[in-house]
Amino acid sequence: MTAAPYRAGTIAVVGRPNVGKSTLINSLVGAKVSIVSPRPQTTRHRLLGIATFPEGQLMLVDTPGIHGNQKRAMNRYMNRAARGAVSDVDAAILMIEAGRWVEDDALAYSALKESGVPCVLVINKVDKIPDKTKLFPFIAEVTTGREFASVHLISAMKRKGTEVLVKDLIAMVPESDPHYGDDEITDKSQRFLAAELVREQLMLRLGDELPYSATVEIEKFEEDGALLRIAAVIWLERESQKPIVIGKGGERMKAISTGARLGMERLFDRKVFLETWCRVREGWSDDEAALSRFGYSE
Ligand SMILES: Nc1nc2c(ncn2[C@@H]2O[C@H](COP(=O)(O)OP(=O)(O)OP(=O)(O)O)[C@@H](O)[C@H]2O)c(=O)[nH]1
Ligand SMILES: [Mg+2]
Numbered sequence: 398m399t400a401a402p403y404r405a406g407t408i409a410v411v412g413r414p415n416v417g418k419s420t421l422i423n424s425l426v427g428a429k430v431s432i433v434s435p436r437p438q439t440t441r442h443r444l445l446g447i448a449t450f451p452e453g454q455l456m457l458v459d460t461p462g463i464h465g466n467q468k469r470a471m472n473r474y475m476n477r478a479a480r481g482a483v484s485d486v487d488a489a490i491l492m493i494e495a496g497r498w499v500e501d502d503a504l505a506y507s508a509l510k511e512s513g514v515p516c517v518l519v520i521n522k523v524d525k526i527p528d529k530t531k532l533f534p535f536i537a538e539v540t541t542g543r544e545f546a547s548v549h550l551i552s553a554m555k556r557k558g559t560e561v562l563v564k565d566l567i568a569m570v571p572e573s574d575p576h577y578g579d580d581e582i583t584d585k586s587q588r589f590l591a592a593e594l595v596r597e598q599l600m601l602r603l604g605d606e607l608p609y610s611a612t613v614e615i616e617k618f619e620e621d622g623a624l625l626r627i628a629a630v631i632w633l634e635r636e637s638q639k640p641i642v643i644g645k646g647g648e649r650m651k652a653i654s655t656g657a658r659l660g661m662e663r664l665f666d667r668k669v670f671l672e673t674w675c676r677v678r679e680g681w682s683d684d685e686a687a688l689s690r691f692g693y694s695e
Contacts, residue, residue: 404453406570409482411509412492413501414438414462417521421492421553422446422457425563429664430583430590431459432597436608438462439600441471441693443478445584447577453567454575458482463505471609471682474693479505481695483512488546488569492519495526495550498539506543515569518545519562524552587665588618589692594660595629595673598653599642607641610634610682612691617672625665628672629657632681632691639675650675 410418414437423429425448432439438461446457460482461475483489489509493502509516518540526532536548547565551558583590592613600608610633617628631653633639643650650673658671681687688694 401452402572403574404567404570405456405573405575406454406487407456407458407485408566408570409458409460409486409489409514410492411460411479411483411489412462412505413499414464416462416492416494417553418462418490418492419459421490421519421521421551421559422448422459424553424556424559425455425457426582428582429660430585432593432600434597434600436600438464438472438475438609439597441475441478442589443482447582447584448563449575449577449579450563450567452564453570454577455563455566455570456576458486462501463508464501465504469683470685470688471693474688477695480508483509483514486514487571488515488517488566490517490519490566491545492521493539495520495523495532496535498535510544515546516544517562517565517569518548520548520550521553523550524555524557588615590664591615591618591627591657591661592629594664595631595653595657597660598656599631601656602649602653603642607638610638611642612681612693614691621670623667625661625667625669627661627669629674631673631675633675633677634680634682636677639677642675 412418419431419433419440422431426446430446431444440459440461444459446459448455460479463476463479467473491506491509549558549562592615595613599611612632614630616630619626654671654673658669661669678687
């Protein structure tokens, strides 16, 4: 028996905010390359998660959730990054949430259709639907009049249905040697990942609109023997936001810093010494020059 040829290629993961795109990518890669939170618009940048299997290698493009709100320059950047991700890929996943199809889903679908790449429909969070028979009319509703190469029901969080999905995706990419070594998991630098892990804590620990007013810049990233010395600045839009991030007696800032440090130690597999502090740059999220300085540019 001859073994099937190795396959390798790129798959964009597209969908409205909060459907579980980054969760799926992390689960397939086997490490947290992309931050996850219960809030929409967590992912802001395009990012490659590299998942290597015995039969093939999938380069999964994580994208910001496509959404109709184009108010701030930051939102326009995110939508551009998502839409731009579908050019030059072998296939795309449209991810939606089981039992819910809303306007932003239709927006994501039309972005994919414009690109003309084959599209797999992935219905995530099926663990939230106790009565699975309810999914059949939902699938019928979503697929009527729309074209998908295949349909998958999964729970990215519980890793259900992902094995069959991987098989299907590998069949959609060309025969090729792997593009990356099997120890490589992303195209982003450790510096970028460190900033994201601080931002993840902001998404998890700050309420309301505050996380959307924050971005993180790594000012120092140095190796010191076995230790990594990292300094992160949390940039806010207004002076009045500072005390909220810092918290009573600096408690919230301490929790943010500890959470981020633990994430870094897990991902980088070494001890980290992390310093964090807050600064203000008025209105940065709607200011093109500031966005570009903070890495929000193509
Ligand atoms: N119950 C359930 N929750 C899930 C599943 N997958 C993801 N989630 C949760 O859904 C929320 C959003 O997950 P993300 O992976 O950040 O979603 P995303 O599509 O990347 O969101 P954006 O980056 O904002 O576009 C998090 O709280 C996840 O834990 C799932 O299979 N089941
Ligand atoms: Mg995401």
